[in-house]
Each structure stands twice: as structure tokens, then as C-alpha cells.
Amino acid sequence: MLRTHTCGQLRKSDVGHEVTLCGWVESKRDHGGAVFIDLRDRYGLTQVVVGPPEAEASLIDEAGRIPTESVILIKGKVADRLEGKTNDKLDTGDIEVRTEHLEILNTCATPPFTPSQSDLPGEDLRLKYRFLDLRRKEMQQGLMMRSKIIKTMRDFFAEHDFIDVETPILGRSTPEGARDYLVPSRVHAGKFYALPQSPQLYKQILMVAGFDRYVQLAKCFRDEDLRADRQPEFTQLDLEMSFVDADDVMGLIDGLVARTAKEVLGKEVKTPLPRMTYDEAMCRYGHDAPDLRFDMEIVNVTSVAAKTEFRVFRGTADAGNFVRGLNVKDAATKYSRRQIDDLTNYVKEFGAKGLAWFRVEEDGTLWSPISKNLDEAHLAEIKELMKGEPGDLLMFLADTWEVTCKGLYALRKRLGAELKLYSPDQLDCSWITEFPMFEKDEETGNWSAMHHPFTAPLARDLNKLDEDPAACRAQAYDLVINGSEAGGGTIRIHDSTTQSKVFELLGIDEATAEDRFGFLLNALRYGAPPHGGIALGVDRWVMLLAGLDNIREVIAFPKTQKAADLMTEAPGDVDTDQLTELHLRTVGIKKD
RNA sequence: GGCGCGGUAGCUCAAUUGGUUAGAGCCCCGGACUGUCGAUCCGGAGGUUGCGGGUUCGAGUCCCGUCCGCGUCGCCA
Numbered sequence: 001m002l003r004t005h006t007c008g009q010l011r012k013s014d015v016g017h018e019v020t021l022c023g024w025v026e027s028k029r030d031h032g033g034a035v036f037i038d039l040r041d042r043y044g045l046t047q048v049v050v051g052p053p054e055a056e057a058s059l060i061d062e063a064g065r066i067p068t069e070s071v072i073l074i075k076g077k078v079a080d081r082l083e084g085k086t087n088d089k090l091d092t093g094d095i096e097v098r099t100e101h102l103e104i105l106n107t108c109a110t111p112p113f114t115p116s117q118s119d120l121p122g123e124d125l126r127l128k129y130r131f132l133d134l135r136r137k138e139m140q141q142g143l144m145m146r147s148k149i150i151k152t153m154r155d156f157f158a159e160h161d162f163i164d165v166e167t168p169i170l171g172r173s174t175p176e177g178a179r180d181y182l183v184p185s186r187v188h189a190g191k192f193y194a195l196p197q198s199p200q201l202y203k204q205i206l207m208v209a210g211f212d213r214y215v216q217l218a219k220c221f222r223d224e225d226l227r228a229d230r231q232p233e234f235t236q237l238d239l240e241m242s243f244v245d246a247d248d249v250m251g252l253i254d255g256l257v258a259r260t261a262k263e264v265l266g267k268e269v270k271t272p273l274p275r276m277t278y279d280e281a282m283c284r285y286g287h288d289a290p291d292l293r294f295d296m297e298i299v300n301v302t303s304v305a306a307k308t309e310f311r312v313f314r315g316t317a318d319a320g321n322f323v324r325g326l327n328v329k330d331a332a333t334k335y336s337r338r339q340i341d342d343l344t345n346y347v348k349e350f351g352a353k354g355l356a357w358f359r360v361e362e363d364g365t366l367w368s369p370i371s372k373n374l375d376e377a378h379l380a381e382i383k384e385l386m387k388g389e390p391g392d393l394l395m396f397l398a399d400t401w402e403v404t405c406k407g408l409y410a411l412r413k414r415l416g417a418e419l420k421l422y423s424p425d426q427l428d429c430s431w432i433t434e435f436p437m438f439e440k441d442e443e444t445g446n447w448s449a450m451h452h453p454f455t456a457p458l459a460r461d462l463n464k465l466d467e468d469p470a471a472c473r474a475q476a477y478d479l480v481i482n483g484s485e486a487g488g489g490t491i492r493i494h495d496s497t498t499q500s501k502v503f504e505l506l507g508i509d510e511a512t513a514e515d516r517f518g519f520l521l522n523a524l525r526y527g528a529p530p531h532g533g534i535a536l537g538v539d540r541w542v543m544l545l546a547g548l549d550n551i552r553e554v555i556a557f558p559k560t561q562k563a564a565d566l567m568t569e570a571p572g573d574v575d576t577d578q579l580t581e582l583h584l585r586t587v588g589i590k591k592d
Numbered sequence: 593g594g595c596g597c598g599g600u601a602g603c604u605c606a607a608u609u610g611g612u613u614a615g616a617g618c619c620c621c622g623g624a625c626u627g628u629c630g631a632u633c634c635g636g637a638g639g640u641u642g643c644g645g646g647u648u649c650g651a652g653u654c655c656c657g658u659c660c661g662c663g664u665c666g667c668c669a
Contacts, residue, residue, distance in 0.1 A: 033626035051626060060626095068619085087629060110620060112602055117618075118630080119604040124661050177669040197669085224668040225593095349595075349665070452669045550662095560661065 002073055008044020012094045014078045019097060021046060022073045022105065024135065025066055026116050035063040039074070040115075042140050047087070047096040048074050054098045062102065069108035069115075069132075075101040123552075127566040130557060142554045145264060146542040150217065152260045153237050153538075160252065162215040162239065167202035169195060169219070174516050176452065178222035181232070184582040195221035198535055200452065201520050203240040204492060207531040208523045215239040217538065226561045229484060229540055229551050233559075237487075240533030246475050246491055249534050250275070250431055253479060253487070257429050264545055267427060275431040278473075286409035288432050291483025293422035296415065298408050300324045304381045305398065310373040312356065316398035324404045325356075325396035327386045328415055332359040332393045343411065347397060352407040356396040360388040413483065424547050428482055434458065435476040438469050438505065447505050451476050454520075455490040456498070456532075465501045479536065481544045489534025494524065 003022040010019065023039040023046075030036075034051025050063035054076060066072060076099040087093035113121045115135035120126070126133040133139055157164075173180045173194035180194035196202075199218045206214045218238045226232065241249065254271040261269040274292075281290050284297045305313035305323035313323050328335075335343070344355040358368040358379075366379045366388070374382075386394050395411065397404045416422065437457050438447040447469055449455065456475045457465060464472040475491035493499045499521075503513050513521060542554040552558035559565055579585060 027629080027631095029628045029631050031626050031628065031631080032624070034628085035626095036628050036631085038629070047629070049627085082627065085627060085629090089629085093629090110602070112619095114603090114619080116630095117603075119618080121603055122599085122661070124599095125603080127661090174669095178667080200669090222668060225666085227668085228663070230668070351665095449669055455669090561663090562660085564660095566661090 006043035007039050007041040007046045008091060010046055010078050010092050010095055010097070012080070015080050015095060017078050018075070019078055020073060020075045021048065021097060022071070024108075025068055025070050025072060026114075028064070028066065028068065030064040032064075033060065035060055037063065037066070037072075037074075039072070040135075042144075044091055046092045047081075047090075048076070048099055049079075049096050050074075050099045050102060054100045055102075059099070059102060062104075063099070066104060067108050067110065069111050069135075071105040071108070073103045073105055074099045124560070124566060127558070127560065130567045134556065139553070142542065142546055142548070143556060145546050146538075146554055148264050149260055149542055149545065150538065152263050153217075153256065153536075156256050156259055157213075157215040157239065160213065162213040163211050164216060165206055165211065165214050166216060167196070167199040167218065171196050171202075174201075176449070176516075178224050181221045181223050184584055186582055189583040197222050198236060199238050200454075201517070203238060203533060204454065204520060204528075204531065205523050207240055207242050208526060208528045210242075210529075212242045212529075213239070214241075214533075218535075223563075226559070226563065228549060229543065231539065231551055231555060231558055232563045234551075235538040237536040237538050238533070239535070240531055242529040242531045244491075244530075244532055246433070246477055246532065249489055249491075249532055250433075250477055253534060253536070257479070260541075260545070261427060261429075265427070269427065269429060273429050273431055273479075275433050277434040278432055278436065279434070281432050282405055285412065286405035286407075288435070288478065289480045289483055289485045290409075290432075291413060291416060291422075291428070292430055292480075293426045293428045293482060294416050296326055296328065296412055296421065298324050298326060298404075298412070299386050301382050301385050301396065304378055304385065308374050308378045310370065312354070312370075312398050313374075321398070321400050322404050323396055323398040324408060325386060325394055326408060326412055326415070327388060328393040328395060328419070329389075330391050331415075331419065332391050334419070335393060343395070343414075346414065347407040347411055350406040350410050351403040352397045352399055354398075355411075356398065358382070358388075358394040360390050360392040360394065362390050364390060366394070426482070427545070429486075430480055432478045432480055433476070434473040435478070436470070437461075437465075437472040437474045437502075440470070446507055449502075449506060450474065451488070451490050453502055453506055453508065453517075454492045454499070456493045457502075462498070465498070465505065469505055475532065477534070479534070481541070484540055484544055485537070486540050486544060487534055487536035489532065491530070491532030494528050494530045496524070499524070 002020065004020045007021055007023045021039055023041040026038040026040040026045060028035060028037050034049060037048040037050065039046050039048045050060050074097065076097045078095050079098045081094060081096050111132055112125060112129055113132060115132060170183060170193040173182065173192065178197050180197065183193040183195065185191045185193060198220050199216060203214055216238045218236045219233055220236050221233050223232060251272065254273050257273060258269045258271050261267040278288055281288055286298055300322060302317050302323045306317035308314055316323055340355070340357055347355050356370055358366040358371065360383065361367050366383055371379060388394055397407045399407070436450050437455065439450050441448055451474060458473045458475055461472045477489055478485055479487035493502065539551045539555055543551050546554060548554065557565060557567065564570065
């Protein structure tokens with residue numbers, strides 16, 4: 001090692017010792033006769049003094065000319081700082097190193113930005129110069145937390161007898177699910193591999209093989225449009241277990257959540273984690289990943305709306321649709337007409353036609369631009385249902401079930417953030433269970449699997465496969481952390497009768513099934529144990545535990561919204577020779 | 593693909609209703625300085641206002657197109 005200590009290590013007890021430090025020059029204060037250097041590495045920052053009597057004039061002069069962010073090595077004695085010159089913002093602030101020897105290991109070109117500057121540059125520049133961005137404390141802390149979370153996961157599953165098995169990156173495309181990233185085959189002209197969207201099929205095969213408890217940190221790829229919490233390549237903690245039911249899987253993950261929160265954040269999370277069915281989540285929060293850090297539940301007032309003369313309410317109820325709303329506690333004076341107009345435009349983005357609202361006045365009556373359309377009795381009933389108290393703001397959407405869900409979910413989420421209804425360090429983890437097996441494609445009217453076609457229905461819903469597919473619930477469960485889907489899993493079908501029925505419902509005939517999943521169906525015929533599992537979104541876990549709202553902040557080299565890497569400039573051009581070898585030719589590309 | 597926000601010096605931002613030579617701080621360069629820790633002081637350099645077109649006597653500002661970044665809807669079994 002070139003160094004004897006890190007830049008975060010030295011304390012008062014080291015005073016008098018001869019040390020060697022290596023690091024980056026974060027900043028430099030040149031007084032001519034002496035130079036103060038803040039030397040940084042990932043462990044911390046130590047003040048280095050280059051001045052008399054230890055350093056000669058030439059060395060002091062050289063130190064003054066070192067460019068910021070250069071890498072240097074210094075040797076010297078640890079010394080107490082002068083009386084009153086300590087820095088209590090630094091762990092190493094009681095001491096400094098008096099430099100006797102200094103080597104510039106490598107200079108730094110003038111950087112477009114520095115890791116220590118307070119004004120963060122635009123994200124495009126940060127991504128282009130990711131090596132500088134990653135020198136920032138926040139980025140280093142995020143990646144260190146990521147590493148710690150992964151270690152906790154690995155320890156946990158090793159202790160629970162899981163076997164880590166790697167599955168292929170080059171697989172075959174299956175038409176279900178997200179768009180695949182394809183890799184052309186050189187050897188097989190015109191054929192393609194697909195990068196895995198998840199190791200789903202392989203892990204089931206591993207169960208058939210008897211591995212019983214499989215786990216993997218798996219890179220997954222989906223060629224879909226990006227979001228703040230979505231990257232085209234991401235990491236799943238993927239696992240599968242034999243001879244288990246949904247309770248077993250959730251119980252196991254409860255333990256992991258509690259342990260991770262404890263080890264990484266020092267927080268206690270009570271287990272078992274609360275559970276809520278999908279139906280209940282949709283009724284109370286309008287979404288299958290509700291943010292449970294704050295209340296403000298959706299209330300259904302359709303029964304009252306149906307009795308009113310107000311055309312919008314009455315018409316909605318008569319058409320079999322819904323009037324549902326939120327009670328925004330204590331917000332009547334916090335939102336002006338203009339701001340409510342903004343909210344109205346906001347919910348329109350989600351398909352709502354408008355936003356009806358009422359203020360609960362001091363005398364307990366409801367005031368609204370539309371209240372003249374409603375009887376006092378009905379207003380009182382609405383207030384009662386909404387548990388309205390003076391100062392509250394009641395907001396309603398009148399629309400289809402789906403639109404009221406989407407609009408009120410979005411509205412609640414926005415209001416929760418705007419009104420700061422939760423604290424940034426809150427951690428709420430819960431399960432959403434009993435997802436529907438199927439959803440109907442609006443255009444074609446066909447059923448499709450909500451999760452995947454191998455998801456087992458609830459035992460008590462088996463008969464509904466024939467009678468009422470829409471009401472058939474699955475043995476599927478999602479882990480939700482702070483309103484974000486942090487993982488999801490299912491118990492799989494392991495008997496061929498049920499599997500055939502599900503395929504039939506999905507419109508997948510025997511030949512198609514064989515063609516798409518033949519290898520899995522074949523394996524299932526050779527003694528498949530009952531099995532199920534879950535996949536956890538590692539990037540999202542890190543983001544949520546770090547209290548961040550953007551997944552790119554916890555990924556070392558993320559891609560932009562257009563799925564580009566601004567540092568390497570991937571994706572890039574390739575030689576025509578390479579294309580020829582792969583039996584490819586590009587067509588229909590617009591010239592710049 | 594739709595909607596919204598943004599792009600001005602290396603960086604972060606400003607620039608009145610469309611009106612003089614597009615400014616400031618930081619960074620950078622040169623100089624001074626032995627106790628700073630956002631060092632200080634003096635001086636200096638630095639601009640195709642993302643790109644292309646249009647309107648106008650005049651465009652950073654208005655219009656059209658386009659590229660890039662971000663958010664979001666669709667999409668993401």
C-alpha cells in the first residue's frame with residue numbers, strides 16, 4: 001500500500017505519528033508562505049499543511065500549483081491543530097498532517113464541475129462525467145448503502161439455506177410481457193437471443209431440478225420507456241422456493257425487510273408486515289401500490305350522489321359509475337380557487353372530466369360553487385360520510401371506477417407531498433395480496449394474465465376459472481414500500497389441469513403453449529414440486545431506503561430517458577462488417 | 593407516440609413590453625499573502641444564447657421545425 005491511513009482515519013490519538021496519505025485535492029487554500037490542502041478519499045477528508053518548518057519553499061510553491069482534483073501522496077507527521085483552529089465539521093478536524101514529502105501521482109485536467117461544489121450541475125453533465133459525479137459524497141454514500149443492502153440480502157439468504165444459481169443472459173424471446181432486448185445470432189442466421197426480463201422460467205426449472213431454495217441477484221432487461229424509478233436494465237433479488245405457500249414467502253421476506261432496515265438504517269420494522277388485498281387497496285387508495293405513510297382514504301359517496309338533483313353526480317350514479325372523494329384535512333384555506341383549478345387540470349390528465357370540491361365552513365356547512373345544486377340534507381350526508389370537520393377540503397371525482405381510482409390516486413399522492421403529510425425518514429412496508437388473475441384487454445376484449453400465465457389462482461377461486469374469470473384471484477403478492485412497488489411474486493401452477501384451463505382462458509392453444517414455453521411445460525411433466533417465489537427490485541430498495549426519489553442516484557452508470565449512456569455514448573454505431581457477420585442490414589433510418 | 597418543464601460563459605444563474613456593447617458568482621489564468629477550512633486582496637481571459645428556418649427596422653426574448661435532458665401518460669406479464 002502506498003498509504004498508511006485513509007483520509008477519514010486520523011484522530012487526536014495519532015498525533016506525533018509519521019503517516020502517508022493518498023487522495024484527491026478537494027480544495028486548496030494558498031497563503032503563499034503555507035498551503036492548506038483538503039485531501040479526500042471515500043473515507044473522509046484530512047487537512048494537510050504544506051508550510052515551514054517541515055516543507056521547503058520549493059515544495060510550498062509546488063503545492064500551491066497543484067490543480068484541483070489531482071491525486072497526490074503526502075508524508076508527514078500528524079499534529080494537533082493550533083488553538084482555536086480546529087474544525088468541528090470534520091471527523092478529522094482536531095488534527096492536520098504537516099507535510100514533509102509530497103508527490104503528485106496524477107494531475108487533473110480542469111474539471112467541468114467539482115465534487116464539492118454546492119450547485120449541482122445538470123444531470124446530463126453529471127452523467128457524461130460520471131467519474132467526477134461519483135466522487136461526490138452523496139453518490140458514494142448511495143453506492144455504499146447499496147453494497148450494504150446487497151450484503152445483508154446475501155447473508156440472509158445464505159443463512160436460510162438458499163443456493164445462489166446464475167441463469168443465462170442470452171435466452172430466448174417469449175412474446176409475453178415487456179418488449180425484449182434482442183441479440184442477433186452469428187451462427188444461426190436470422191435468429192435472435194433475448195436478454196431476460198426476469199429469470200422467471202429458469203427458476204421454475206431449478207425447482208423441478210430439486211434445488212428447493214434458489215436465489216440470485218439477477219440483471220434484468222426491458223425495452224420499455226423509462227421513468228424516475230425505471231431503468232432499461234435493473235437488478236432483481238430473485239428467489240424461488242419449493243413446498244411453500246404465499247404466507248411462507250411473505251413471512252420470509254418480512255424477516256429480510258426487518259433485518260435490512262435494522263442493519264442498514266438502524267430502524268425497527270414491526271413484523272409481520274401489514275397485508276391488504278388488492279380490492280381493498282383499490283377501494284381505499286385507488287392503486288395497487290398505495291402510499292400508506294399517511295391517511296386520506298378514498299370515500300365512496302355514490303349512494304348519496306344517486307339521490308341528488310345535481311346532474312353530474314346523479315348521471316354518474318345512474319350510469320353505474322362512481323362518485324368518490326378525498327377529505328383533505330385542514331386544507332380549506334391552504335388551497336385557493338386558482339390552486340384548485342390547477343388540481344382540476346391535474347386530474348384531467350388522468351381522464352377525469354372535472355373536480356368537484358367543498359369547503360367545510362366554521363358552522364359545519366359545506367360551501368362550494370356547486371352546493372346550490374344540492375339539498376342541505378344531501379350535503380350533510382356527504383359531510384357525514386367524509387367525516388368532514390370545519391376547515392376540511394373535500395374533493396370528488398365522478399366517473400368510471402378506473403378513472404376515479406387513477407385520478408384520486410394521483411391527487412392523493414400529490415396532496416400528500418404538497419402538504420407534507422409524511423416525514424422523509426418514514427418507512428412504511430406492506431403487502432398487497434390477492435391480485436386478479438386476469439385483466440381484460442380493452443381493445444380486443446381478450447383476457448390476459450395480470451402477472452404471468454403460470455400464476456396459481458387462490459384455491460377457493462378455482463371454480464371461478466370457468467364461471468367468472470374476472471373475479472378469480474391469484475396467489476400473487478406485491479411488497480410496497482412508501483407507495484412504490486418494491487417486489488412482487490406468485491405461487492405457481494404445478495398441476496397440468498389448472499395450467500391448461502389458464503392457457504385456454506388466455507387464448508393460448510396447446511400448440512402455441514408448446515411453442516412458447518415448451519421447455520417449461522416439458523419440465524413440469526417430470527415431477528415438479530409445488531413452488532413459488534418473489535423478485536425484489538434492488539435499485540428501488542436502495543432508492544427508498546436512501547430516501548431518494550430517483551433510481552439513477554443509486555445506479556453507478558445509469559441510462560437517460562432515451563436509454564443512452566452519455567459517458568460511453570452507448571448505443572453506438574457498428575461496422576458494416578459486424579452487421580454482415582450477424583446477417584443484419586439496417587433499413588428505414590432517417591438521415592441526420 | 594402524447595402532454596408539460598428546461599437548454600444563455602467551463603459550471604450555477606440573471607437579462608423589464610422585442611431595443612445600447614448579453615451581466616453576476618464560482619471555476620480558470622497571472623500576481624500578492626504563514627493559520628485557512630466557501631481563505632482573502634489585485635488584475636485578466638472566457639459567449640455560434642442547443643441547432644435550422646421565419647416574422648421584424650431590431651430576436652436570448654415572438655412563431656415553426658428539430659436535437660438533447662428531466663417529469664409524466666400510454667407502455668412496463
